[in-house]
Amino acid sequence: MSTETLNAADLKEQMLSAYPPKLAKKRGNQMVVNRKEGASEDEVPAIGANTRTSPGIITQRGCCYAGCKGVVLGPTRDIINLVHGPVGCSFYAWLTRRNQTRPPDEESENFMNYMFSTDMQDDEIIFGGEKKLAQAIREAYEIFHPKAIGVFSTCPVGLIGDDVHAVSRKMSEELGINVFGFSCEGYKGVSQSAGHHIANNQLFKHVIGRGTEVPEGDFKVNLMGEYNIGGDAFVLEEMFERCGITLCATFSGNSTIEQFERSHLADLNLVMCHRSINYIAEMIEEKYGTPWFKVNFIGADSTAKSLRKIADYFGDEGLKARVEEVIAEEMKEVAAARELHKPHLEGKTAMLFVGGSRAHHYQDLFAEVGMKTLSAGYEFAHRDDYEGRKVLPSIKVDADSRNIEELTVKRSEDEFRPEQQVRKAELTEQGFEFSDYVGMMPEMDKDTLVIDDISEHETEMLLRKVKPDIFCAGIKEKYGVQKFGIPCKQLHSYDYGGPYAGFKGAVNFWADIDRMINASVWKHLKAPWKN
Amino acid sequence: MNAAKTCQPVGAMYAALGIHRCLPHSHGSQGCCSYHRSALTRHYKEPVMAATSSFTEGTSVFGGMANLTQAIQTIFTAYEPDIIAVHTTCLSETIGDDIPSIVAKAIEKGFVPEGKLVIHTNTPSYIGSHVTGFSNMVASMVKYLSQANPKSADTFNVIPGWVEPSDMREIKRILKAMNVPFILFPDTSDVLDTALDGERQFYPDGGTTVEELRRTGGSRATFALGHFASEAAAKGLNEKCSVPAHLLDLPIGLRATDRFISALHEVCGVAVPAEIEKERGRLVDLMSDMQQYFDRKRVALVGDPDQIVALAEFCADLDMRPVYIVSGTPGKVFETRVLERLEERVPEVKIANGAGADMFLLHQWIKQEPVDLIIGNTYCKYISRDEDIPLIRHGFPILDRVGHSQFPTVGYMGAIRLLEKMLDAFLSRKDRDDAEEKLELVL
Ligand code: SF4
Ligand code: SF4
Secondary structure: OOHHHOOHHHHHHHHHOOOOHHHHHHHHHOEEEOOOOOOOOOOOOOOOOOOOOOOOOOEOOOOHHHHHHHHHHOOEOOEEEEEEOOHHHHHHOOOOOOEOOOOOOOOOOOOOOOOEEOOOOHHHHHHOOHHHHHHHHHHHHHHHOOOEEEEEEOHHHHHHOOOHHHHHHHHHHHHOOEEEEEOOOOOOOOOHHHHHHHHHHHHHHHOOOOOOOOOOOOOEEEEEOOOOEOOHHHHHHHHHHHHOOEEEEEEOOOEOHHHHHOHHHOOEEEEOOHHHHHHHHHHHHHHHOOOEEEOOOOOHHHHHHHHHHHHHHHOOHHHHHHHHHHHHHHHHHHHHHHHHHHHHHOOOEEEEEOOOOHHHHHHHHHHOOOOEEEEEEOOOOOHHHHHOHHHHHHOOOOHHHHOOOOOOOOOOOOOOOHHHHHHHHHHHHOOOOOOOOOOOHHHOOOOOEEEOOOEHHHHHHHHHHHOOOEEEEOHHHHHHHHOOOOOEEEOOOHHHOOOOOHHHHHHHHHHHHHHHHOOHHHHHOOOHHHO | OOEOOOOHHHHHHHHHOOEOOEEEEEEOOHHHHHHHHHHHHHHHOOOOOOEEOOOOHHHHHHOOHHHHHHHHHHHHHHHOOOEEEEEEOHHHHHHOOOHHHHHHHHHHOOOOOOOOEEEEEOOOOOOOOHHHHHHHHHHHHHHHHOOOOOOOOOOEEEEOOOOOHHHHHHHHHHHHHOOOOEEEOOOOOOOOOOOOOOOOOOOOOOOEOHHHHHHHHHOOEEEEEOHHHHHHHHHHHHHHHOOOEEEEOOOEOHHHHHHHHHHHHHHOOOOOOHHHHHHHHHHHHHHHHOHHHHOOOEEEEEOOHHHHHHHHHHHHHOOOEEEEEEEOOOOOHHHHHHHHHHOOOOOOOEEEEOOOOEHHHHHHHHHHOOOOEEEEOHHHHHHHHHHOOOEEEOOOOOOOOOOOOOOOOEHHHHHHHHHHHHHHHHHHHHHHHOOHHHOOOOO
């Protein structure tokens, strides 16, 4: 298949024709043909994003709670995540996201294999569940003595009016540990994205800044929006170490609460998944003066580029040399892998519909072996993730997002580091980009089709009409896609493979994609007597 | 902690998928629907389609009327099912949405095309478990669809309970072999175990049709397999259409299958064919050949009550000792049933049920006194690994192995498979652990 066979505008019309008129109009805003002929590089059309999913649509999206508990807080091994609500919400989030963690030794705390729920019953729905919550916190403490407990609200909690924050405060005092609540009821916002924001806020309020011990190292960074799916963070940790860069905290992968507590003492914040974590990066800069910029460690060339940018930021010749050494060393294996897989993959086509950053970043990995992305979109991103942060001022906040708290952050009198901002100003002068994300669309080809919050109906249409060589999505889409005889790569769980980040990750990814696209089974879908 | 149950809607969704051309609909926030679909997809490795009312904060204040009517319109236009099966979630239950009146509104607005249907069930997750949700949805099929007339039908209803598509397929095979004219509902075979041939069917061939569901009211009797999952619907049918109900255990293991076959033989007045008798004979033969390897083996059973009642009996019939029995699904009859089936053969048995009956407790018990085998869902693998005890995956969810969709555990053939799996677990362990000079070639 090639781009010529995808007539994006036509396809869009066909997809919309199946919907009732009002819905067709709404969905129409969320589907755009990227950069019409003649448009300049950075001129992309506006897309409807971060708006509610219409009822009745078979959507990929999950809820606010999933974004808060599952995504942002889940991967930290020494915080007990207690879900306040009926059993289900907690059960489904139990170990299903594959965030890996590696405690330093057998004795170190790791609660990630446990599922904690208050298992609300009808009595609590009627009379309130605060007592049961307090008791559950107490029990968890008595059994495990954790340093911190996070309490997550599910849908019914907000409705019956349980005050998880008050209970958390009370229990904090009683137990002498950090207990903090999240009002991340599933109905808030329009997707997981609201939960990311709430998680960011609470981490900033209750955790970040409590540490005082300055981490050692000359080049101290935090990695943000990296969740260690399939061991991605392990690869990056090792890479940083070899370069001589000190990783203070990863939000959140293979992480501990202590790392979070002193993360404000790092010199630089690196943002991987812009959607889920940009709030913390912004707030840390506001309060402590630490600059941030966007990096991408998905793709070998992208990884090299990001590493060089970090070295340039610190401007240290030794660091630059080490980074170049690491890149040169790693690129040997990368080049060999590229040579091996590129002949099998070049010219093949991909579609990516997933998450809030991966649908963008994984396009780099495909491009690096000559594959083309025909169509892509996010599950829960905002316009800035599509069109770039430059559109931020023009984004209208609608009723669904308005009630997600926006923290007002003030500069810290004694902990703000003005020298950080001086460095930022100097570098900006030299053309260095800070606090920016260009978004997915400017980096996509002309006439590709960008679809936000793609539905099952639209997915099916794409597969039927265009037949890409590979489709990337999540578990709910996977087997439906494959019934068409098209392999589906899960980019949430990596199909239980990975790591895919960094240089090693690129090598793994190409091997997996080559294996999937060229698997023998696809040749035998039809019985021989039917050929 | 580490629950041995999950919430109602996932069961309702699974049951609804057993209706031909049905789109399950989750009335609540979209997170629940996403989680339930994911859970079922991971277990079946098949597409699981369901829509959601996508509640927002506004909906949670004003109620879900507008969302559900709009959803019904969209679903019938874009996805064209024959029937929508709505279940509620904690949120819509707490709000108190009245589904029938919302559906009536949707019909009034012309959103439900001629000949298409919307049914519903209430599935508040703060009561019962996923098994309750399954049971509620099956009962709703009866409530909405079963019709008492015509009475002339010579069919028998079989409600298989929450078993795998492979089990439903096997139950149908047995019924055919026995020459029993039947309506099986729900029926997820050919829905959640479909072929891959390059053409996707959004609604696969399988599932009980609406027409068949209507005719259940005219059947001569109902066999409800499993108290927790199937009794409610069978009772409902009896009350609504006077179809006599026969409540049986899930036909897992020798004697539960014996009772099922006997009931068919007696109630339907059919002879048991040689084919089935031989299957039974082969099972008994195997049980006697390998009895020494089962004798006095300690086993922990954790999972759904209907499964466990039958498994406990089968284990005891193999002279094993099911010593720990855990089910998060609450219900007083559970313990009574288990004890009845154990017939005082395992006086040391510990049974936990309902609140606090979870895998954490089971793990504590095992730490105090270990077992030789665990039978339970995938989550047991953490206990299995920690304690170095073999695990046989059975129940819901199985996230890390296949086989449950392909090979049944019901009937005599299913029992043979279970027996083989247990034997494999014991003997592989023996081969691994035996000293060099003790390693046996022949077992
Ligand atoms: S809110 Fe209720 S229905 Fe939804 S996942 Fe949680 S427990 Fe299940
Ligand atoms: S009940 Fe609410 S919080 Fe729980 S899964 Fe459903 S939408 Fe999410």
